[in-house]
Amino acid sequence: MKTANWIKLEIPSDTRNVAFARTAVALFASQLDWTLDELEDIKVAVSEAVSNSVIHGYSLQEGVVIVEARYEGPELSISIEDFGQGIADIEQAQEVGFTSIPEERMGLGFTFMHEYMDQVLVASEVGKGTKVTMVKRVKDVES
Numbered sequence: 753m754k755t756a757n758w759i760k761l762e763i764p765s766d767t768r769n770v771a772f773a774r775t776a777v778a779l780f781a782s783q784l785d786w787t788l789d790e791l792e793d794i795k796v797a798v799s800e801a802v803s804n805s806v807i808h809g810y811s812l813q814e815g816v817v818i819v820e821a822r823y824e825g826p827e828l829s830i831s832i833e834d835f836g837q838g839i840a841d842i843e844q845a846q847e848v849g850f851t852s853i854p855e856e857r858m859g860l861g862f863t864f865m866h867e868y869m870d871q872v873l874v875a876s877e878v879g880k881g882t883k884v885t886m887v888k889r890v891k892d893v894e895s
């Protein structure tokens with residue numbers, strides 16, 4: 753079993769950095785034994801969470817996003833935190849198809865995060881910010 757490891761990225765809220773965060777976390781995550789599909793799932797979940805911070809948390813304005821990833825044994829945990837506007841109704845935000853920008857968005861970001869990760873936890877306070885923590889475990893492989 754691999755010993756624990758972690759990374760922490762602090763990036764300005766900018767759509768350019770969505771791809772950066774997604775690739776950086778995937779590169780870190782690939783220290784564990786995922787299938788290619790699982791690694792794709794992790795990339796999608798990270799992009800959705802980081803885009804949410806940029807688009808909703810900071811309304812495409814300036815801000816800081818903190819991305820942390822760590823694993824211990826087979827369990828990978830990723831958190832994406834912003835200090836933006838926050839979410840008033842956390843349950844509703846995670847409903848399939850719910851979006852506060854219906855003219856532009858599909859409201860599927862949280863749905864993908866839940867679909868592709870084993871656990872998704874959202875902590876948010878209006879006016880303070882949002883932290884999304886997602887966990888995924890390496891599946892047991894028959895040996």
Ligand SMILES: Nc1ncnc2c1ncn2[C@@H]1O[C@H](COP(=O)(O)OP(=O)(O)OP(=O)(O)O)[C@@H](O)[C@H]1O
Nearest residue numbers: 804805808809845851852857858859860861862882
């Ligand atoms: N970091 C955040 N800060 C503030 N509000 C957020 C944040 N993340 C999500 N939300 C709120 O939750 C809603 C649902 O998010 P979700 O990612 O599921 O859909 P979306 O971003 O609106 O659309 P899509 O992800 O399909 O482009 C958003 O419309 C927004 O109101």
Ligand SMILES: [Mg+2]
Nearest residue numbers: 800804861862
């Ligand atoms: Mg979204």
